[in-house]
Amino acid sequence: MRSLLCVSLLLLATIGRISCDSEASVRLQSIVPTIDSSEPAKDGDAAANPSRTPEERSSNWTTLTEALDIFSARNLARNWQEGKFPLNQECERDVSRYIEGLRRQELWALKVDDASGRYTNGFFWGNSYFVGSATECEFIGQAASSKSSSSSSSSSPESISEAEEFNAEPHKKRANVGHSGASSIVLPEGANDRPPYPLGFFMMRIAVNGTLAPATRLLHLGVCLPFSCHAADVAVIAKLAASDNAGKYSFVEKVRDQHDYYDMYADKVFWILFGVSTVVLFLLIGGTSYDVYLSKRIARKQNMSYDLEKHVKLEQLATGKIHNVAESGQVTASPPINNNNDHEGSLRPPTPDLQKLNVWEELLLSFSIRANFRVICEGEVGRDTISTIHGLRAISMAWVILGHTCIVVFKYSDNMEYRKIVEKRFLFQTIQNGAFSVDTFFFMGGLLVSFLYFRTNAKGDLNRLTQGTRGFVAGFLKFLGFLGYRFCRLTAPYMFVLGITEISMKWFHSNSVFEPPTADHENCQNYWWRNLLYINTLYPVDQMCMLWSWYVADDTQFYIVGAVILIVATNHFKIAAFSLVALMVSSWITTGYIALVNNHMPNTDDPLALFDKIYDKPWTRLGPYLIGMAVGYFLFKTDCKIKMSKATVFIGWLLSTACLLSLLYGLYETELSPATGAAYSSLSHSAWALSLAWIVVACSTGYGGYVNDILSAPILYPFSRVTYCAYLVHPIVIRLTAMNMDSPLHLGKDSMLITFFGQVVASYILSFVISVSFEAPVVSMLKILSPKKRNRIQ
Numbered sequence: 001m002r003s004l005l006c007v008s009l010l011l012l013a014t015i016g017r018i019s020c021d022s023e024a025s026v027r028l029q030s031i032v033p034t035i036d037s038s039e040p041a042k043d044g045d046a047a048a049n050p051s052r053t054p055e056e057r058s059s060n061w062t063t064l065t066e067a068l069d070i071f072s073a074r075n076l077a078r079n080w081q082e083g084k085f086p087l088n089q090e091c092e093r094d095v096s097r098y099i100e101g102l103r104r105q106e107l108w109a110l111k112v113d114d115a116s117g118r119y120t121n122g123f124f125w126g127n128s129y130f131v132g133s134a135t136e137c138e139f140i141g142q143a144a145s146s147k148s149s150s151s152s153s154s155s156s157p158e159s160i161s162e163a164e165e166f167n168a169e170p171h172k173k174r175a176n177v178g179h180s181g182a183s184s185i186v187l188p189e190g191a192n193d194r195p196p197y198p199l200g201f202f203m204m205r206i207a208v209n210g211t212l213a214p215a216t217r218l219l220h221l222g223v224c225l226p227f228s229c230h231a232a233d234v235a236v237i238a239k240l241a242a243s244d245n246a247g248k249y250s251f252v253e254k255v256r257d258q259h260d261y262y263d264m265y266a267d268k269v270f271w272i273l274f275g276v277s278t279v280v281l282f283l284l285i286g287g288t289s290y291d292v293y294l295s296k297r298i299a300r301k302q303n304m305s306y307d308l309e310k311h312v313k314l315e316q317l318a319t320g321k322i323h324n325v326a327e328s329g330q331v332t333a334s335p336p337i338n339n340n341n342d343h344e345g346s347l348r349p350p351t352p353d354l355q356k357l358n359v360w361e362e363l364l365l366s367f368s369i370r371a372n373f374r375v376i377c378e379g380e381v382g383r384d385t386i387s388t389i390h391g392l393r394a395i396s397m398a399w400v401i402l403g404h405t406c407i408v409v410f411k412y413s414d415n416m417e418y419r420k421i422v423e424k425r426f427l428f429q430t431i432q433n434g435a436f437s438v439d440t441f442f443f444m445g446g447l448l449v450s451f452l453y454f455r456t457n458a459k460g461d462l463n464r465l466t467q468g469t470r471g472f473v474a475g476f477l478k479f480l481g482f483l484g485y486r487f488c489r490l491t492a493p494y495m496f497v498l499g500i501t502e503i504s505m506k507w508f509h510s511n512s513v514f515e516p517p518t519a520d521h522e523n524c525q526n527y528w529w530r531n532l533l534y535i536n537t538l539y540p541v542d543q544m545c546m547l548w549s550w551y552v553a554d555d556t557q558f559y560i561v562g563a564v565i566l567i568v569a570t571n572h573f574k575i576a577a578f579s580l581v582a583l584m585v586s587s588w589i590t591t592g593y594i595a596l597v598n599n600h601m602p603n604t605d606d607p608l609a610l611f612d613k614i615y616d617k618p619w620t621r622l623g624p625y626l627i628g629m630a631v632g633y634f635l636f637k638t639d640c641k642i643k644m645s646k647a648t649v650f651i652g653w654l655l656s657t658a659c660l661l662s663l664l665y666g667l668y669e670t671e672l673s674p675a676t677g678a679a680y681s682s683l684s685h686s687a688w689a690l691s692l693a694w695i696v697v698a699c700s701t702g703y704g705g706y707v708n709d710i711l712s713a714p715i716l717y718p719f720s721r722v723t724y725c726a727y728l729v730h731p732i733v734i735r736l737t738a739m740n741m742d743s744p745l746h747l748g749k750d751s752m753l754i755t756f757f758g759q760v761v762a763s764y765i766l767s768f769v770i771s772v773s774f775e776a777p778v779v780s781m782l783k784i785l786s787p788k789k790r791n792r793i794q
Helices: 002-020 054-060 073-079 089-103 107-115 134-145 157-171 231-241 244-249 268-328 342-347 359-365 369-376 388-411 418-423 426-432 435-459 461-466 471-511 520-532 547-571 573-597 611-615 618-638 646-665 674-700 706-711 714-721 723-739 749-785
Strands: 199-208 217-226 250-256
Touching: 073 089, 073 231, 089 107, 089 217, 107 134, 107 217, 134 199, 134 217, 199 231, 217 231, 231 250, 244 250, 268 359, 268 369, 268 471, 268 749, 359 749, 369 749, 388 426, 388 435, 388 674, 388 706, 388 714, 388 723, 388 749, 418 426, 426 646, 435 547, 435 618, 435 674, 471 520, 471 547, 471 723, 471 749, 520 547, 547 573, 547 618, 547 723, 573 611, 573 618, 573 674, 618 674, 646 674, 674 706, 714 723, 714 749, 723 749
Parallel strands: none
Antiparallel strands: 199 217, 199 250
């Protein structure tokens, strides 16, 4: 009776506890429903079969952690059987030793396991990188590599000392250090924390099927394993280290083998770069030293002339005073000293050794760092330059860096889904429509080519190229002169940066935990000649070296087309004008047709979705360049002097601003039909150029106001003059930042802003170096060797 009472009380207590918890889950009747004894319980129905154990009830569903348990040391130890799997003998022996170390809880084995990646969190938030720590694995392995000659790469003394410090750290007895965050780890005597063999860090690309995600996902997993293992061995080990559930949802696509070590010193491109850099360095030192020597020599001559002139003037003044006093008895005021009198010219005769240099001396001085840096940072612009262009160029370059920074950071982030949230925000359209920044460059390129051509031709400077020739031959010589000048000016820094890109991407492909964003490590060594000829945009994008160099190729092709039009315009203006309009209209029609056929929706598609069909092709981006050429001719004909009423100026600024803002933000949350989308793709770039045309015309003719003050600010001139080099090097800086890390980035407004400003500063520092070393010397040498030669030193 007492036992029956106890059972009853226990049952009532259980029912009461379940009833109290009913609001958080389900009510008692849903957990213990009325079961008809005539209807058997269904298998797998935990509610219908409460007698099943919790283990049995949980066996019908899989947690995300279990499904993504794609590499676990426990799974490897459970499935491991030495001699059963197709591994090389040394790798099999080392893995067996590793598993034995794990079972014995040896510190070196725990460190190896700790350095390997595993699923943590954020899978549905866009985290595809479970890379572990390549740095930790490297430092663990260096303790063994320093004792073993079997390692494939040698370590620097600094890295070895850091590895020794890392491995010796647990042996140190330290007290807690408070705010420093360091913890005290003390090993027991005899603990083994030295790996018995060299280690390697292997990156695996694992495909996870659509069962866990809406589409197939690629995960990147880093594992620290014996260096004796190869890619095929790691693939077998990965199958053994995956749980049964993970094996159902995933498979290994690729393993990057650390045995495919890239030896930079065995690459001929590296030695070409080294040789070029050495020669340029000596030229820079020699040119700068000679410039300083000549400057001091001139200063010394000027000081001697000034002292002699001062002595003569004082002597004359003293003689005059004595004469005046003697004759009149009065002291008269001394005549003012004329610093521009005839004595100055006679006392400072022209020195042929200073003012007239031979060609070789001038060519050497072209490499003067001091002179070139002074030219770049000069706060004035010449009459043949439109000052507004400098501001547009500098702002557009910062815009390009912002867009490319976002692209790379998005790719190597652990919360890529955050991008979808950010893209829905209104102001993100500024980045989403960053392609218009390149249209600004095209517009400015056409404007300057046209404006400077007509100004130079009006001065008669181009006649020096065609003396004694007429007609077709004269035009052809002008064309060759334009083409040669363009090629020489752009190619030197371009090819140098291309070599750096090839070397760096090969190194990153071999050493970084991330895969390179493009195949520059393969394409640059196979297709570099396409970049040299500026025709790389005529080939598929997957064969392109320096993907961002598409702009340089397109701009050069536009330059060739523009040069032909300008030469024809000299004697046949109407034909040139008709050709310009015909090319522009054909570009619009071609772009619209391609967009319509491919169902391109600019309001929803990624701007780079049709990169190989619309984005980088010259026949779709020609419009802004031709509009720039027309504006350049207009400014030349009017000599930048136009009379406009206040109403005209107001309407012009209103329409230009409205057009620019509508192009940037007008597609926000809009729906376009296929025909409307094709029309937008066709005309939007030219509309952007037309809006910029008003800004340039208004600022050049005195109607710019505060906008002209900003765009023509002298502080922007240096950054504008190195824009070309900044465009070439900034993607390398961005990749260097991302791919040198051994863990993914984390998207956020503040971190993105800080990263962007850092990229701008670093890119411009390198661009100044490249410009002073390559671009500025080439420009100076072209001026020296041009038909209209000017003295280097005045």
